[in-house]
Amino acid sequence: MDVQTWTYIIVGFTFLIYIGIAVWSRAGSTKEFYVAGGGVSPLANGMATAADWMSAASFISMAGLISFMGYDGGVYLMGWTGGYVLLALLLAPYLRKFGKFTVPDFIGDRYYSQKARTIAVFAALIVSFTYVAGQMRGVGVVFSRFLEVDINTGVIIGMALVFIYAVMGGMKGITYTQVAQYCILIFAFMVPAIFISIQLTNNPIPQLGFGDTLTGSDTYLLDKLDQLSFELGFNQYTEGQKSMIDVFCITAALMLGTAGLPHVIVRFFTVPRVKDARSSAGYALAFIAILYTTAPAIAAFARVNLIETVSNKEYASMPEWFQKWETTGLIAFEDKNQDGKIQYLADANANELTIDRDIIVLANPEIAQLPNWVIALVAAGALAAALSTAAGLLLVISASVSHDLLKKQWMPDISEKGELLAARISSAFAVIVAGYFGINPPGFVAAVVALAFGLAAASFFPAIILGIFYKKMNKEGAIAGMITGLGSMILYILRYKFQLFGATTPSEWWFGISPEGFGTIAMLINVVTALVIVQFTAPPPKDVVEMVESIRYPKGASKEVLEH
Amino acid sequence: MQKQIEKTERSQTSTTSSSEAKKHYWKTNLKYLGILLSIWFVTSFGAGILFKDTLNKITMGGFKLGFWFAQQGSIYIFCVLIIIYIFLMNRLDKSHHLED
Numbered sequence: 001m002d003v004q005t006w007t008y009i010i011v012g013f014t015f016l017i018y019i020g021i022a023v024w025s026r027a028g029s030t031k032e033f034y035v036a037g038g039g040v041s042p043l044a045n046g047m048a049t050a051a052d053w054m055s056a057a058s059f060i061s062m063a064g065l066i067s068f069m070g071y072d073g074g075v076y077l078m079g080w081t082g083g084y085v086l087l088a089l090l091l092a093p094y095l096r097k098f099g100k101f102t103v104p105d106f107i108g109d110r111y112y113s114q115k116a117r118t119i120a121v122f123a124a125l126i127v128s129f130t131y132v133a134g135q136m137r138g139v140g141v142v143f144s145r146f147l148e149v150d151i152n153t154g155v156i157i158g159m160a161l162v163f164i165y166a167v168m169g170g171m172k173g174i175t176y177t178q179v180a181q182y183c184i185l186i187f188a189f190m191v192p193a194i195f196i197s198i199q200l201t202n203n204p205i206p207q208l209g210f211g212d213t214l215t216g217s218d219t220y221l222l223d224k225l226d227q228l229s230f231e232l233g234f235n236q237y238t239e240g241q242k243s244m245i246d247v248f249c250i251t252a253a254l255m256l257g258t259a260g261l262p263h264v265i266v267r268f269f270t271v272p273r274v275k276d277a278r279s280s281a282g283y284a285l286a287f288i289a290i291l292y293t294t295a296p297a298i299a300a301f302a303r304v305n306l307i308e309t310v311s312n313k314e315y316a317s318m319p320e321w322f323q324k325w326e327t328t329g330l331i332a333f334e335d336k337n338q339d340g341k342i343q344y345l346a347d348a349n350a351n352e353l354t355i356d357r358d359i360i361v362l363a364n365p366e367i368a369q370l371p372n373w374v375i376a377l378v379a380a381g382a383l384a385a386a387l388s389t390a391a392g393l394l395l396v397i398s399a400s401v402s403h404d405l406l407k408k409q410w411m412p413d414i415s416e417k418g419e420l421l422a423a424r425i426s427s428a429f430a431v432i433v434a435g436y437f438g439i440n441p442p443g444f445v446a447a448v449v450a451l452a453f454g455l456a457a458a459s460f461f462p463a464i465i466l467g468i469f470y471k472k473m474n475k476e477g478a479i480a481g482m483i484t485g486l487g488s489m490i491l492y493i494l495r496y497k498f499q500l501f502g503a504t505t506p507s508e509w510w511f512g513i514s515p516e517g518f519g520t521i522a523m524l525i526n527v528v529t530a531l532v533i534v535q536f537t538a539p540p541p542k543d544v545v546e547m548v549e550s551i552r553y554p555k556g557a558s559k560e561v562l563e564h
Numbered sequence: 565m566q567k568q569i570e571k572t573e574r575s576q577t578s579t580t581s582s583s584e585a586k587k588h589y590w591k592t593n594l595k596y597l598g599i600l601l602s603i604w605f606v607t608s609f610g611a612g613i614l615f616k617d618t619l620n621k622i623t624m625g626g627f628k629l630g631f632w633f634a635q636q637g638s639i640y641i642f643c644v645l646i647i648i649y650i651f652l653m654n655r656l657d658k659s660h661h662l663e664d
Binding site for chain 2: 066071073074077078081082084085088089090093207210211212213220221222223238244247248251252273274275278279281282285286289292293296552553554555556557
């Protein structure tokens with residue numbers, strides 16, 4: 001069977017599963033809609049969190065990014081996993097004990113202020129919309145490459161599917177589809193990795209093959225890669241080229257951002273007890289680690305394969321996948337010196353090959369000549385990754401509108417039924433907006449991902465941590481902190497990423513820190529501002545101090561669920 | 565001193581957790597967090613970034629050690645840290661009768 005038939009069969013089958021789950025798990029109350037009734041098992045929640053977290057970027061782009069960045073790619077690996085340690089130790093258990101529906105809920109109650117709640121809603125909406133646009137685009141791209149439909153048609157199919165299970169099932173539907181999506185995406189990621197690891201190093205475990213010798217020789221894979229990179233004029237693969245302070249700050253910003261992302265945090269509201277919140281963070285990281293320790297191995301394998309296949313070879317002798325991906329524009333060859341051979345070099349003037357980083361995962365099975373069903377599986381996996389993240393984000397958006405704005409501020413008397421309907425309408429509306437951005441992607445989608453993490457790090461993370469660990473933190477301090485943190489982050493991005501106030505060069509970055517890493521500094525600005533302001537303003541009221549006291553002890557969390 | 569220890573022990577064994585026991589619970593929690601987060605920092609930011617050049621002089625199989633920490637080792641250690649945390653906290657909840 002050809003790739004296309006396989007893709008229709010496998011993708012169609014996975015979609016049927018998602019729809020089946022949606023029908024089975026319709027939400028009947030706001031509690032089911034926002035937090036899946038609060039009765040999800042930690043294992044299921046761990047899987048759902050992993051799928052929620054691993055987006056089209058993790059599945060499609062990350063291994064490719066690392067492949068071209070070498071050592072520097074570690075910022076994503078450490079940054080996007082290390083945040084879970086913070087989440088498990090500093091946030092999840094306490095927020096679970098607090099036991100409401102959303103992150104702005106916590107900010108609003110802890111800082112006894114509608115203003116604080118509104119700022120949190122604002123931050124949650126920007127972060128989530130930024131993110132979801134990228135996911136919808138990812139769905140469209142996968143459809144167009146594997147099923148040869150128009151990108152826009154792909155986006156609309158994706159929208160329709162998310163619409164069915166997110167609008168009907170809310171968090172309940174999303175949780176159980178995410179469990180299925182995790183299984184599909186991890187299987188799809190591991191199968192080609194294992195095949196390629198065996199091909200290259202004769203070791204079936206990619207994490208070990210990564211540090212093993214190449215089949216039929218005594219040379220280690222990574223030594224070979226360092227040598228190949230060096231010969232072609234690139235930096236040594238295991239060295240990288242970013243400055244140490246930048247690597248440090250980007251890693252920290254991604255960690256703090258991860259721990260502050262609302263769509264990840266809300267997942268911990270769905271389990272029954274504090275204990276379960278802790279263990280589901282553990283399961284989540286373990287499930288994520290499977291992909292995140294395999295990705296750098298794939299990156300190295302693919303880099304070796306790619307260089308060996310193309311470098312200094314006749315263009316006419318290229319395998320079939322080369323032409324196929326040329327037509328999609330992901331790989332481009334320009335014979336500058338007219339010798340009919342491909343020169344792939346670091347020197348931009350002599351280099352004749354441009355490669356999109358996404359090709360590393362998407363074309364990897366073809367480059368390694370794996371069977372057609374594996375190629376189709378990758379398509380299904382990429383769709384699972386994009387759809388699961390999109391659904392989680394849409395839920396945050398709809399809960400922000402129907403719960404944090406409508407119920408908590410504008411229409412406190414709204415009935416349970418009314419709020420549920422409002423939640424459904426706002427999530428339907430969010431699907432349409434997300435789809436619009438997927439079809440007409442703003443040129444800055446890739447750039448704003450840094451903004452999303454930076455914003456989460458600069459706003460939510462310090463406000464929540466101080467709220468839990470510093471009883472005296474008051475609303476004035478928290479609000480001032482969030483505003484200065486968010487403000488400095490936005491200004492830095494506008495100035496150095498979008499060049500809004502005149503052109504800038506990387507040499508002008510503060511302390512050599514890139515916009516991607518500035519979230520760390522913005523977070524510190526937030527904390528310092530908050531700690532200074534709190535000295536000069538009134539302490540928080542007694543009931544708030546009692547609330548902070550109570551979230552520190554796990555007893556009673558499940559009882560509160562029943563009484564909700 | 566003797567008296568204080570007795571007092572803490574008594575409050576830990578009584579079913580209604582007194583404020584003394586709660587204070588002790590929170591202090592122990594903070595101690596665990598301090599230790600675990602120090603390890604978290606040292607393995608990722610330390611071994612993977614700040615000291616990677618020194619560690620890269622050591623190799624483990626085909627891996628330079630600093631590179632390995634940045635792309636593999638830190639992630640494994642993160643998982644282990646959370647597992648240890650879960651174990652410690654569950655034990656702490658039980659000993660203070662604060663489990664749910």
